[in-house]
Amino acid sequence: MxxxxxxxxxxxxxxxxxxxxxxxxxxxxxxxxxxxxxxxxxxxxxxxxxxxxxxxxxxxxxxxxxxxxxxxxxxxxxxxxxxxxxxxxxxxxxxxxxxxxxxxxxLLVRRDLPPSAEPERVSVMTPDHPDLAASVGAVHASFGETDDLEPAELTGQPDLIASGELIMVAAYDDEGVVVGGGSASPRGEVCELMGIGVIPRARGRGLGTATTEALTRATLRSGATTVFLSAGSDGAASIYRRVGFEDVGTACILELDD
Structure with a gap:
């Protein structure tokens, strides 16, 4: 740090x-x-x-x-x-x-801007974006370790995007299919990146990094000055460190129920 x-x-x-x-x-x-x-x-x-x-x-x-x-x-x-x-x-x-x-x-934090070029094969979702449900479904599939893609039921995301309290990004493969994504929740000058995932068949192509970069740029444009996340593993943390995130603490989670 x-x-x-x-x-x-x-x-x-x-x-x-x-x-x-x-x-x-x-x-x-x-x-x-x-x-x-x-x-x-x-x-x-x-x-x-x-x-x-x-x-x-x-x-x-x-x-x-x-x-x-x-x-x-x-x-x-x-x-x-x-x-x-x-x-x-x-x-x-x-x-x-x-x-x-x-x-x-x-627990990692980033304050500096990503590279000047907008990352490719990602898109920031609007409340009525046709791929919004697909992006939520792709993130669910990524954490379920499956390539089976189904649009998810939307539960408040469009309203939160419209209010500026939620930012969502979709990631696409070379054929234009949504295969991952992530989200962020800006509150004033602070924003957490969450649920960044890519389905197994589309990994290793830089889509997770591109999603992280796109979310970071969007949150900084929203007025946030501190962007942070908690990494799900040491391997994931090493990827985030390579793109500019720095360790600041330890997030602890107890989950007794699915």
């Missing part, structure tokens, strides 16, 4: 973002030292619980059990997300409550 990053300030900026972004499509509820987000009327997306913004006390296994039980009572996925460097006592509390089931992922 370069000296231009004030790490503590940057992590607090990301912490505020993590609390802000789900509120566009979810309803928050405080459960002890956590805020639990449940789907609102616009979308069926499953969200998570995370440390309540501004809470600086220690976490206990009972705190974790309580929020997981509340989410189960509401029929929500028992998911918790946090940044280890901001909430260092939560990892041990989760381990005591549910065992060794949480995972750590590299």
């Amino acid at each position: 370069t000296e231009r990053f004030d790490r503590a300030e940057l992590l607090q900026r990301l912490e505020r973002y993590y609390d802000t972004v789900p509120r566009a499509a979810a309803e928050p509820e405080d459960v002890g030292p956590f805020t639990s987000f449940r789907p609102g009327p616009v979308t069926k997306w499953q969200f998570y619980a995370r440390p309540r913004l501004g809470y600086d006390g220690d976490f206990t296994a009972d705190d974790v059990r309580r929020v997981l039980a509340r989410r189960a009572e509401q029929g929500l996925a028992r998911n918790v997300e946090w940044v280890e460097e901001v909430t260092p006592t939560l990892w041990a509390a989760v381990a005591e409550a549910v065992g060794d089931k949480a995972h750590r992922y590299p």
Whole structure:
């Protein structure tokens, strides 16, 4: 990480973002030292619980059990997300409550512009783009490790794109078929890149990198000055580092339900 990053300030900026972004499509509820987000009327997306913004006390296994039980009572996925460097006592509390089931992922940030040329074989989606549903389906297929492509049911994406709260990019193969994509959720000066994926048969052609570059350019055009993501593996992190992302922390995720 370069000296231009004030790490503590940057992590607090990301912490505020993590609390802000789900509120566009979810309803928050405080459960002890956590805020639990449940789907609102616009979308069926499953969200998570995370440390309540501004809470600086220690976490206990009972705190974790309580929020997981509340989410189960509401029929929500028992998911918790946090940044280890901001909430260092939560990892041990989760381990005591549910065992060794949480995972750590590299958290990376990029502030500089990608190369001047727009990447090829990608397209930024508009709310009425004919490939919007196909791009969502291709990302789902990529994470399911399948080449079977089907358009996905749209659940609020057009409205969020229209409001500027969601950016989506589709990636195409040489025949013009949508084979991947990714998304981003700008909130003021901060934006997270999410769900970047390419189906197995189309990998190794630079489409993941092109999607990342296109999303980064679009988010910076939207006014964001800090673009970040969490990598799903060390291998993925190494790819993001090669295109200008730098390590800043550790994203922790507990997912007890699909």
